[in-house]
Amino acid sequence: MFRGIISLVALPLVIVSGHANAQAVPKTWYQMDIAKDSFYGISLNKAYEFLRNSHKKPQPIIVAVLDSGIDTTHEDLRPVLWRNPKEIPGNGIDDDGNGYVDDVYGWNFLGNKDGRNIKKAADERARIFHRWKNQFADKILNPEEMTEKERDQFVLWKKALHELNFSAEEQTELMFVEVTTKALKKHDKILRQEMGCDEYNFEKLEKFQPLTRLGKEAKMGFLTCMKMIGLDAEEKNTVLLSQLEEYIDGKKSAFESKEKAPRDYRAEVIGDNYYNLADRFYGNGDVMGPNPDHGTHVSGLIAAQRNNGIGIDGVADNVRIMMLRVVPDGDEYDKDIALAIRYAVDNGAKVINMSFGKSFSPEKAWVDSAIRYAEMKDVLVLHSSGNEGVNTDEKEVYPNPWLKQWNTVAGNFITVGASSDPKISGSLTAEFSNYGKASVDVFAPGVKIYSTMPGGNKYGNQQGTSMSTPIVSGIAALLRSYYPGLSAKQVKNIIEKSVLVPESANLCFRPGAKADVVPFTSLSKTGGIVNAYNAIMAADQFNTANAGNVQPQPAVVKRNKLD
Structure with a gap:
């Protein structure tokens, strides 16, 4: 998305x-x-x-x-x-x-x-992989013996399988973002206490004058990260942290999705027959x-x-x-x-x-x-x-x-x-x-x-x-x-x-x-x-x-x- x-x-x-x-x-x-x-x-x-x-x-x-x-x-x-x-x-x-x-x-x-x-909601590749896993995984299949529909499903499943094989570089990137987010949360906790507010933006933080050593270190650390990311001067600390947490959560779920079927929120909440388009109300x-x-x-x-x-x-x-x-x-x-x-x-x-x-x-x-x-x-x-x-x-x-x-x-x-x-x-x-x-x-x-x-x-x-x-x-x-x-x-x-x-x-x-x-x-x-x-x-x-x-x-x- x-x-x-x-x-x-x-x-x-x-x-x-x-x-x-x-x-x-x-x-x-x-x-x-x-x-x-x-x-x-x-x-x-x-x-x-x-x-x-x-x-x-x-x-x-x-x-x-x-x-x-x-x-x-x-x-x-x-x-x-x-x-x-x-x-x-x-x-x-x-x-x-x-x-x-x-x-x-x-x-x-x-x-x-x-x-x-x-x-x-889970990403579509994970939904596809587990949808047809029992049909196609660990089996010797001859595409020529499949119907056109089965071949299309098999090709789609193979593509999803391939994209669920995450590289070491992707794992390292996630680890980097997790470390960065952990540091930001630590800085954010100190800044909220010293500034006396829960929300602040780049401009407000830049004008803030900390009185303690921890406050000065937190200000410098948070500002440096905001600059590196290119966050807009008016955007809030809460927005940044929320986006980072969403990214980490999504990546972790994706990394786990090959071995573990994603949670079916749709079945829990909506309960429609998803594969029947006529079930639409x-x-x-x-x-x-x-x-x-x-x-x-x-x-x-x-x-x-x-x-x-x-x-x-x-x-x-x-x-x-x-x-x-x-x-x-x-x-x-x-x-x-x-x-x-x-x-x-x-x-x-x-x-x-x-x-x-x-x-x-x-x-x-x-x-x-x-x-x-x-x-x-x-x-x-x-x-x-x-x-x-x-x-x-x-x-x-x-x-x-x-x-x-x-x-x-x-x-x-x-x-x-x-x-x-x-x-x-x-x-x-x-x-x-x-x-x-x-x-x-x-x-x-x-x-x-x-x-x-x-x-x-x-x-x-x-x-x-x-x-x-x-x-x-x-x-x-x-x-x-x-x-x-x-x-x-x-x-x-x-x-x-x-x-x-x-x-x-x-x-x-x-x-x-x-x-x-x-x-x-x-x-x-x-x-x-x-x-x-x-x-x-x-x-x-x-x-x-x-x-x-x-x-x-x-x-x-x-x-x-x-x-």
């Missing part, structure tokens, strides 16, 4: 090569214009200036966010939440007859009817869940209320966010993803944001069918490329637009990589971003991205392709709102054709290999960074050229049976 304020999957690399001494970065640099502000943002204010001057009136757009949850009480999000018009909150009745009781803001596919929720209406950090941040980037004088302005105005909780701490379940996409389509979403991903997808056919369904119903799907710093032309991530059963590529699917700015990281690329000349469509800002956070009207920075994707989703929503006659495929084409392509001489670091300098144009299909102003101008020109020939799409579609 692609998550986190820092790229913890590559934490040892980040610690070695961190760039904490970069200049102060404007909170909303990602919305800025390179010509006016000298930052490679998306030229958002310029886009709105054109829209204001053209006196265009936007139509409401529903954007479905498939994620970890959302803080429904947040000051900057509460006014932009989608509300099911046919559902009466809290009456325990399925008022609209769609099979989901009290789905007021969307649906939680990681819960059950008594209100409990899944927080953690599980879950509950709690779209916040136990861990809404990631989804709250993503949602704010798309649509935090604009021009209200607080917090941030989201990319798109006149948007309603529909939250579909499908992302646990761990790998997502294909069934939840497939059903959430269908829910979004059936309830009027025109844009779907998916800021997550994984390396295995055993029920990919279910997800593919849902993506195909979205394509047929004119819904645009956007997905993050991932944060491993790898070439996804060579290593697949899921979901993806290749629809095997139709032998085609989905025309409504955009895959997004993460860009940066040379003044932030010394490169146009985010060092963690996945890339691919054939598999990644566009790049968008994904480093030091400021947005909404849960737990009391908070705001903060996160980074990842998870942040890049909602920025593009916001542009897509903007286009569909102000130019409602555009189809999903036309919006995709406009976004891709209107990217800002850096000058050919503007080389950058290839993600995952800082010593390797490459042209930015070599890392994606378009070779560029999304640009809201360019996209609006292209949409306006297209709209003018096709006046009278483009019909608005319906806001709501009828539900369809599962394929």
Whole structure:
């Protein structure tokens, strides 16, 4: 799963090569214009200036966010939440007859009817390995005697087995992170006592003047680690320690998973027949869940209320966010993803944001069918490329637009990589971003991205392709709102054709290999960074050229049976 304020999957690399001494970065640099502000943002204010001057009136757009949850009480999000018009909150009745009781803001596919929720889940490779272990392990098998389905399962199982053979280097990396975390916790305990508070950030700690020798040592140790990791100056000690603990816990579970079957949280909490797609009316209406950090941040980037004088302005105005909780701490379940996409389509979403991903997808056919369904119903799907710093032309991530059963590529699917700015990281690329000349469509800002956070009207920075994707989703929503006659495929084409392509001489670091300098144009299909102003101008020109020939799409579609 692609998550986190820092790229913890590559934490040892980040610690070695961190760039904490970069200049102060404007909170909303990602919305800025390179010509006016000298930052490679998306030229958002310029886009709105054109829209204001053209006196265009936007139509409401529903954007479905498939994620970890959302803080429904947040000051900057509460006014932009989608509300099911046919559902009466809290009456325990399925008022609209769609099979989901009290789905007021969307649906939680990681819960059950008594209100409990899944927080953690094992990674997919471990689930796959133990699912077919008895069928394939320690047996002499002839692939030619297998059915096509059995061969596919065997190949998938062998791949999972291979990836569960962890190297000595990976074991050493975990040990290094554990030692670092142990030292940080020791420093943190001393600092909390001497500072008289439980939470502090880089700036507050730097200003603090310890009175004891232990306090001075703790301050120096904690600050040094924060600088090495490249943690943002406003991020809290609690966030750092939580992320480190999550990383360690996940790695330990992964290392143990070859010998020990992972705990089946799904069976304990949800209790559905997972392998039956028709068993789909599980879950509950709690779209916040136990861990809404990631989804709250993503949602704010798309649509935090604009021009209200607080917090941030989201990319798109006149948007309603529909939250579909499908992302646990761990790998997502294909069934939840497939059903959430269908829910979004059936309830009027025109844009779907998916800021997550994984390396295995055993029920990919279910997800593919849902993506195909979205394509047929004119819904645009956007997905993050991932944060491993790898070439996804060579290593697949899921979901993806290749629809095997139709032998085609989905025309409504955009895959997004993460860009940066040379003044932030010394490169146009985010060092963690996945890339691919054939598999990644566009790049968008994904480093030091400021947005909404849960737990009391908070705001903060996160980074990842998870942040890049909602920025593009916001542009897509903007286009569909102000130019409602555009189809999903036309919006995709406009976004891709209107990217800002850096000058050919503007080389950058290839993600995952800082010593390797490459042209930015070599890392994606378009070779560029999304640009809201360019996209609006292209949409306006297209709209003018096709006046009278483009019909608005319906806001709501009828539900369809599962394929």
